[in-house]
Amino acid sequence: MNLIKLDAIESTNDFLKEMSRSQIVENFTVVIAKNQTKGKGQMGATWETESGKNLIMSILVKEVLKDIDEIFHLNVAVALSVIKALEPLNLPKLSIKWPNDIMAENKKIGGILIENSFKSDNKIESIIGIGLNVNQINFDNLPKASSLSLLKEKEFDLNEILEKLFFQIKKQCSLLLSNQHDFLWNEYHKNLFKLNTPIAFSDNENNQFMGIIQGVNFEGRLEVLLNDDSVKTFGVKEIQM
Ligand code: BTN
Known part of the structure; x- marks a missing residue:
């Protein structure tokens, strides 16, 4: 080395x-x-x-x-x-x-x-x-x-x-x-933390919402299942958990 x-x-x-x-x-x-x-x-x-x-x-x-x-x-x-x-x-x-x-x-x-x-x-x-x-x-x-x-x-x-x-x-x-x-x-x-587990998120406007992490796509965006059954993807700067 x-x-x-x-x-x-x-x-x-x-x-x-x-x-x-x-x-x-x-x-x-x-x-x-x-x-x-x-x-x-x-x-x-x-x-x-x-x-x-x-x-x-x-x-x-x-x-x-x-x-x-x-x-x-x-x-x-x-x-x-x-x-x-x-x-x-x-x-x-x-x-x-x-x-x-x-x-x-x-x-x-x-x-x-x-x-x-x-x-x-x-x-x-x-x-x-x-x-x-x-x-x-x-x-x-x-x-x-x-x-x-x-x-x-x-x-x-x-x-x-x-x-x-x-x-x-x-x-x-x-x-x-x-x-x-x-x-x-x-x-x-x-090895992904909280995969398939309901957790609380907040977005950049400080809106709180619940969702379930479904995975991470090849662009590195987080795929989250929302309460209305839709799946939304988020970039690193768009969401906190
Ligand atoms: C994080 O915020 O989670 C990333 C931290 C990365 C810290 C390491 S320490 C060695 C290297 N030199 C730096 O200035 N930062 C990274």
Whole structure:
């Protein structure tokens, strides 16, 4: 593994992006940091972590996406990689909350932020950022967050988890490259949080409604069965649950 270890950095995603802008970076290069001062989350949120306790990593993958329309397929492959890497730990109710939050026991234990860019030859390069709460036990300001340590009441070796995750990312990316989309989608659905369960949603106008998640389509839109028996699809920015 081509691994770059940092103490503190603004964001491992930004570090790797900048590195790849200024030099040739080997495919599957990994950057990890003990701490981030400007860790980035989904939709402009910040990603907070306690220094040295958690897995903060970014990995550069080249040309796994052949078409920008397939953007969600990489989300599926990466979310599954995290699930498969954590499966041996037997965490309670390990699942993927659409689009790609990693959950256990109804709390978020990890998040994924993938940033794609076109290189000069029009090929797509992706920076996969993963934050996984491993040994942090204090989440005072984040009541919906948890960690492996809190759930299993023991400390984990960050290197071991990194190795497992790296292995899975390469494996799931190779499935993507060999066009195993149906297989990946099937696995994603097997692990989807609240699939086929009635839950409350709210839309951008803060309207609350009940619905049943039916699945996620190839564009990454959530398919929800509504009370009037119609099925509506929602994009990531159109619905909260
Ligand atoms: C989310 O909001 O769920 C996504 C969180 C992604 C956090 C990771 S930590 C490593 C990488 N660097 C960043 O700045 N963000 C991602």
